Amino acid sequence: MLDRRGALTVVSPPQEQENIAGQKPNDHCAVVGTIGRTSAYQNLLISLKSLQHRGQESAGIATFDGEVVQLKKGMGLVSEVFSERDQHLQTQLSGNVGIAHTRYSTEGSKTIENSGPFVISSAIGYIALSHNGEITNAAKLKDELKKKGTAFMTTSDSEVLLMEIAKDIGDNGIVNGLRIAMSKLQGAYSCSIMMNDRLLAMRDPYGIRPLSVGRAGDHFIVASESCVFDVLEGEFIRDVKPGEVVEITPDGIETLFSVPAKATAHCMFEWVYFARPDSIIDGTEVFQSRLNIGKMLARQDPVPADVVIAVPDSGRTQALGYSMESNIPYNEGLIKNRYSDRTFIMPSQKARSRAIKLKLNSVRSVISGQRVVLVDDSIVRGNTIRHIITLLRNQGATEVHVRIGCPPIISPCYFGVDMKTKDQFLASNKTVEKIREEIGADSLSYLTIDSLTSSLGKPSDSLCVGCLTGSYPISITGEKYALQSELENY
Numbered sequence: 038m039l040d041r042r043g044a045l046t047v048v049s050p051p052q053e054q055e056n057i058a059g060q061k062p063n064d065h066c067a068v069v070g071t072i073g074r075t076s077a078y079q080n081l082l083i084s085l086k087s088l089q090h091r092g093q094e095s096a097g098i099a100t101f102d103g104e105v106v107q108l109k110k111g112m113g114l115v116s117e118v119f120s121e122r123d124q125h126l127q128t129q130l131s132g133n134v135g136i137a138h139t140r141y142s143t144e145g146s147k148t149i150e151n152s153g154p155f156v157i158s159s160a161i162g163y164i165a166l167s168h169n170g171e172i173t174n175a176a177k178l179k180d181e182l183k184k185k186g187t188a189f190m191t192t193s194d195s196e197v198l199l200m201e202i203a204k205d206i207g208d209n210g211i212v213n214g215l216r217i218a219m220s221k222l223q224g225a226y227s228c229s230i231m232m233n234d235r236l237l238a239m240r241d242p243y244g245i246r247p248l249s250v251g252r253a254g255d256h257f258i259v260a261s262e263s264c265v266f267d268v269l270e271g272e273f274i275r276d277v278k279p280g281e282v283v284e285i286t287p288d289g290i291e292t293l294f295s296v297p298a299k300a301t302a303h304c305m306f307e308w309v310y311f312a313r314p315d316s317i318i319d320g321t322e323v324f325q326s327r328l329n330i331g332k333m334l335a336r337q338d339p340v341p342a343d344v345v346i347a348v349p350d351s352g353r354t355q356a357l358g359y360s361m362e363s364n365i366p367y368n369e370g371l372i373k374n375r376y377s378d379r380t381f382i383m384p385s386q387k388a389r390s391r392a393i394k395l396k397l398n399s400v401r402s403v404i405s406g407q408r409v410v411l412v413d414d415s416i417v418r419g420n421t422i423r424h425i426i427t428l429l430r431n432q433g434a435t436e437v438h439v440r441i442g443c444p445p446i447i448s449p450c451y452f453g454v455d456m457k458t459k460d461q462f463l464a465s466n467k468t469v470e471k472i473r474e475e476i477g478a479d480s481l482s483y484l485t486i487d488s489l490t491s492s493l494g495k496p497s498d499s500l501c502v503g504c505l506t507g508s509y510p511i512s513i514t515g516e517k518y519a520l521q522s523e524l525e526n527y
């Protein structure tokens with residue numbers, strides 16, 4: 038499909054899927070890129086597996102073998118698309134440079150055509166792109182590109198991003214072209230980009246999604262999260278700065294140019310929920326920030342109780358922090374069925390409710406006769422927390438006090454998280470007391486925005502908190518925005 042020798046494209050059938058119970062928000066994607074003096078394939082595969090939590094719908098790897106781009110992508114988990122039994126993959130995906138991608142869609146339909154990496158053959162050669170985030174003005178850019186003759190094969194905003202880059206660097210060269218492309222793009226984009234045998238990484242001026250660089254063996258690597266470098270037995274070097282474009286070579290990392298905004302807008306949800314606890318994002322370890330959140334919750338809203346339990350897995354570190362600060366013992370009161378945590382078609386509320394039951398059960402000996410503090414990272418729709426509270430009461434809990442590690446989510450995300458419509462949020466237009474009543478808790482409290490920012494050790498104006506306040510860092514039609522975009526000045 039891509040070249041005269043028939044570059045590899047293997048896909049499984051497109052399928053429409055829905056999150057198991059539509060409960061927790063999902064991040065858009067993970068991106069990876071690596072370059073060295075030996076094969077890139079194993080590094081890319083291990084990195085993708087380490088970042089599986091950021092997207093479970095599809096996975097893909099593209100390498101440059103010295104002549105053409107080799108590409109394989111498919112629907113499913115990384116281990117399903119890149120099976121260990123497929124011995125020939127290492128040979129087919131040859132080359133010392135490559136990029137990779139896992140996806141959970143927020144923009145564009147859930148089909149293989151919309152999965153990364155995206156690859157095109159352009160005037161300057163092959164360009165391959167892996168993108169995490171969401172381009173908020175993709176529709177407008179797409180219209181403009183179409184008028185100039187660009188054809189699109191997918192409904193993905195990542196394809197718009199790639200076509201914009203290809204056009205601008207075709208007209209102006211790589212550095213000027215990327216600078217011009219960034220002046221037009223709005224929204225969140227952390228990207229690894231392969232241009233023939235060159236590897237670049239690019240992060241939007243607000244640094245909304247994470248992106249970091251490290252090394253392992255003779256390879257330099259760019260990845261969405263720093264845990265990748267530990268898994269590869271390598272080392273973290275630094276974050277790609279907001280607005281920075283870097284070139285990564287077998288000898289190191291070089292800044293090509295930088296166009297930061299006046300303030301950053303790192304997504305607070307990366308620390309609260311999305312990222313792995315063992316990752317360090319923009320100088321703050323995720324584990325410590327979650328521990329701080331739990332401690333802050335205990336100081337902010339203490340309650341007499343016998344046991345602290347977590348909604349697994351994401352509430353676990355916050356619950357530990359709550360226990361440490363309150364001196365109420367932590368215990369494992371809820372058990373998660375790890376093998377039900379996949380995406381399935383869930384057409385009805387009844388099916389979704391059955392899926393929640395399949396996913397979580399409680400431990401009677403931990404719960405019975407106890408006053409329970411139940412800690413979770415966030416509430417979106419509220420179905421899961423409602424089910425858990427009923428479960429705990431049925432198991433003999435005498436009181437259930439709910440503590441949530443971020444403020445109420447009331448507004449959509451436009452930057453790469455699948456929270457799209459206001460009516461899906463339990464907290465929209467409700468008081469905390471009304472929410473408490475609806476979920477059936479004895480008490481309920483959320484972390485305040487001030488406590489959240491101090492738990493993360495970051496100034497409030499360095500974070501995006503759009504889904505908590507309805508005020509966004511970038512202009513969104515019909516929404517308030519906090520930072521004026523000055524990108525046209527670049």
Ligand code: SF4
Pocket residue numbers: 245303304305306307449450451452453454501502503504505
């Ligand atoms: S709106 Fe919320 S989820 Fe989206 S980037 Fe901002 S903080 Fe993150």
